Amino acid sequence: MVKRKIILSSESVTEGHPDKMCDLISDSIVDEAIRQDKDSRVAIETATKNGGVMVFGEMTTLGYVDIPHVVRDTIKDIGYTRSEYGIEWETCSVWVQITEQSPDISQGVTEKAHHEQGAGDQGMMYGYASNETKEYMPLPISLAHKLTKRLAEARKKGEISYLRPDGKSQVSIEYDTKGKPLRADAIVVSTQHDGGIAHDRIKKDVIASIITPVCSEWMDADTKFFVNPTGSFVRGGPYADAGLTGRKIIVDTYGGIGRHGGGAFSGKDPSKVDRSGAYATRYIAKNIVAAGLADKCELQIAYAIGVAEPVSINIDCFGTNKIPLESIEPMVRQFFPLKPREIIDVLDLRRPIYKKTAAYGHFGRSDPDFTWERLDKVKLLSKEISH
Numbered sequence: 185m186v187k188r189k190i191i192l193s194s195e196s197v198t199e200g201h202p203d204k205m206c207d208l209i210s211d212s213i214v215d216e217a218i219r220q221d222k223d224s225r226v227a228i229e230t231a232t233k234n235g236g237v238m239v240f241g242e243m244t245t246l247g248y249v250d251i252p253h254v255v256r257d258t259i260k261d262i263g264y265t266r267s268e269y270g271i272e273w274e275t276c277s278v279w280v281q282i283t284e285q286s287p288d289i290s291q292g293v294t295e296k297a298h299h300e301q302g303a304g305d306q307g308m309m310y311g312y313a314s315n316e317t318k319e320y321m322p323l324p325i326s327l328a329h330k331l332t333k334r335l336a337e338a339r340k341k342g343e344i345s346y347l348r349p350d351g352k353s354q355v356s357i358e359y360d361t362k363g364k365p366l367r368a369d370a371i372v373v374s375t376q377h378d379g380g381i382a383h384d385r386i387k388k389d390v391i392a393s394i395i396t397p398v399c400s401e402w403m404d405a406d407t408k409f410f411v412n413p414t415g416s417f418v419r420g421g422p423y424a425d426a427g428l429t430g431r432k433i434i435v436d437t438y439g440g441i442g443r444h445g446g447g448a449f450s451g452k453d454p455s456k457v458d459r460s461g462a463y464a465t466r467y468i469a470k471n472i473v474a475a476g477l478a479d480k481c482e483l484q485i486a487y488a489i490g491v492a493e494p495v496s497i498n499i500d501c502f503g504t505n506k507i508p509l510e511s512i513e514p515m516v517r518q519f520f521p522l523k524p525r526e527i528i529d530v531l532d533l534r535r536p537i538y539k540k541t542a543a544y545g546h547f548g549r550s551d552p553d554f555t556w557e558r559l560d561k562v563k564l565l566s567k568e569i570s571h
Contacts, residue, residue, distance in 0.1 A: 191369050193356040194324035194439025196332040199262050199543040200349025200376070200420070202270075202427025206230035207436075207542040209237065210429045210451030212258045213249060215536035218453065220247025222534040225285045228451040229429045230255075232422040235271055240281040241451065252278040258539075263339065263349040269376070270350065270421020303487035303524050304456040305447075308496075311465025311483045312442030313473040316365055320470045321548035323365045323402075325439025327355040329545045330398045335375055335390075344389050348376035350420030357402070363480070368402040371395055372410040376420035387411040436546050437462070442482050450542050454533035457487050457524055463556035464527045466547050468520045470557065472501075475565035477512060479504035485522065492523040507569060515568055519561055531555040 197204050209230040217224035224245035231238045237255050260273040267275065313320040331353035339347035354372035357365050373390050390411045396403070430448025434440050447458030454460040469481040478501035485494045497516065499509055516522075521530040528534060537553040549557065 189369075190359040190361065191356050192322070192324055192359060192441055193354055193370075194322065194328045194434075194441065195352060195354040195372075196325070196328035196435055196439075196544065197353075197432060198332045198336050198349065198351035198375075200264065200269075200336075200351060201432075202232055202350070202422045202425050203429075203431040204427075204435075204543050205259065205262060205264075205422070206232055206427045206429040207432065207450035208262065208539060209239065209255050209258045211538040211542040212254050213239070213243075213251065214451060214453055214538045216249045216254055217243060217245045217247055218534060218538075219536040220249070221245045224453055225455060226451065226453040227285070227456065228282070230427075230451070231429070232271065232427040234423055235267070235275065236277040236279065236422075237271075238279045238281070242285045243282050244285040251280045251282070264421060269348050270419070270423040303461075303489055303491060304452075305458065306487060306489045307447050307458060307461075308445040308484055308486040309447070309457060309461035309465050310437075310443045310445050311462065311467070311469040312438045312481070313466070313469040314441075314480045315473050316363070317548075319548035319550075320473055321545075322438055322441040324355045324357045324441065325435075325545065326548055327357075327368070327399055327402070328353045328439065329548070331355070331371075331373060331394060333544045334394050334398055335373065338393055344393060346378040346381045346386075348378065348418075348420055350376035350417070350424070355399070365402070367404050368399055368407045370408040370410065371399055371403075372413070374412050374414075374417055376417050377412075379418045383412060383415050438547070443484070445484075449546060450538070454528050455524060457527075460524060460527045460531070460533055461485055461487065463531060463533070463546070464521060467531065467556040467558070468516055471520075471559055471561040471565060472512065472516075474559045475562045475569070477501075477506055477565060477569065481505075483516070487524075492525070494522050497522070511568075515565060519564055 210228045213228050214226045217226050226243045228241040255278045256273045264271045317326050335351050338344045352374045356370040358367050358369045429451050433448050449459045452459045465483045469483045472481045480502050482500045484498045486496045521527045
């Protein structure tokens with residue numbers, strides 16, 4: 185009998201991808217509102233096509249956010265400085281449709297003397313961690329993000345002079361039957377580029393300057409490379425493809441390895457548990473794995489709108505747990521924040537930190553502002569094991 189290969193794939197996109205551009209704009213607006221008023225309530229969506237950007241949603245703040253200015257600065261930072269790239273920051277149109285947060289939602293979320301802060305919406309959030317990488321992330325998504333980040337770096341530094349902002353990566357990793365990563369089976373990089381550049385040159389440059397520095401440890405003689413597999417990628421950005429906030433939620437999380445509750449993060453202030461709850465579950469799962477309680481951990485919490493206590497908590501360690509699951513759940517409830525206000529306070533989420541979360545993943549990064557990546561509960565959890 186031929187042994188079946190176990191191959192898992194994940195993708196990432198650059199900040200110039202139209203969907204990611206929209207995520208960055210939405211989170212830049214969140215940052216500006218929180219910078220002026222830390223208690224701002226923001227739920228902003230962005231859409232783009234051709235030379236236009238539409239910003240719509242709800243926002244209640246004591247500050248004043250100059251939306252067109254934020255939009256244009258974000259597009260410029262990404263690198264869309266010429267119309268032939270797909271949009272141009274100075275000449276694009278910006279259409280704004282924003283109202284205040286619904287008072288029906290506000291009354292359930294706002295903290296009062298007789299009412300603690302409730303969840304900003306119903307829904308379920310998932311957090312995941314695995315010890316297969318030093319970032320406690322699945323290897324495919326970890327490498328995919330490093331590829332797109334390296335692609336953007338090479339473009340911005342002029343290391344590959346013909347690169348343009350739009351781009352994607354995808355990494356397929358072969359695992360053994362015990363879940364240990366073995367090798368990279370296939371690596372895909374698609375990058376927007378100037379016209380008139382030979383495909384062979386692009387492939388050679390991308391393999392040498394992008395793929396090899398990131399993936400060499402996992403490459404072998406049988407690894408397959410796909411660089412701009414259609415042969416050309418000149419037309420990109422919003423001119424080639426419409427963009428929308430929240431369409432890359434698997435890219436934002438665990439690359440499809442581990443479940444997802446369905447709620448996007450970008451454009452939302454931390455009173456929205458779609459965002460803060462997902463950060464909390466990642467914080468919990470990562471500390472559980474780092475403490476040696478399990479090799480893999482996935483945590484689900486669910487909320488009812490306006491209610492502080494989660495309506496459910498579920499932990500799955502996929503059979504890798506070193507102690508019974510029924511012993512882990514009490515530790516989660518005892519040592520970690522679960523109510524929205526507790527999560528916001530413990531992780532210090534009312535800060536303008538969200539633009540930099542919008543591209544290259546919300547998890548598995550070493551930036552100190554990503555407080556949900558801290559391992560400050562490991563010693564506490566480890567002591568519980570020894571008892």
